[in-house]
Amino acid sequence: MKKVSKKYVIQDKVQNVVSEPIAPLYLTNPAYNFWNSIVSGIATPINKMTSFEKMTLLDKGINKNDLEQFKLKAQLDYDKLAQALAVTRATLISKKKNEAYSDSVSEKILALTDLYSYGYEVFEDVTNFNSWMFVSNKALAGKTPFDIIDNQFGREEVKNIIGRIEYGIYS
Secondary structure: OOEEEEEEEEOOEEEEEEEEEOOHHHHHOHHHHOOOEEOOOOEEOHHHOOHHHHHHHHHHOOEHHHHHHHHHHHOOOHHHHHHHHOOOHHHHHOOOOOOEOOHHHHHHHHHHHHHHHHHHHHHOOHHHHHHHOOOOOHHHOOOOHHHHOOOHHHHHHHHHHHHHHHOOOOO
């Protein structure tokens, strides 16, 4: 990893030279180790990407390797993924490793990984967030967050609940 040396000046004298990693946050925070994408030259977690960076990623296409990486991290099988993405299981399985999914399926995959990336950042624990997705929630009328993420509005509602958790608002 590339290091940057900083000189600290105290009363116009150089006292120390400290060597620090450029981006230690990317290595220590679990959200930053999840499906990072190099779009603008640096590794960026999905939930921290700009809309333009996400559009660039979609132009390139989401391939089966990307989906497999997400599948493992989220501890989901193809049946659960198909349910969350509102596509058939065959649609997900039929692609070869580097073959990109259609634009609409790629967009759904990106939206789902965006949600999970945000959840991992807020919960600071992959396992806890993965479990939380399958626990009934009063704010969702007793449904689990996973039950409603098969469309944009459901993902948005789950993202809002995660945001309330982030700021300590009971929901």
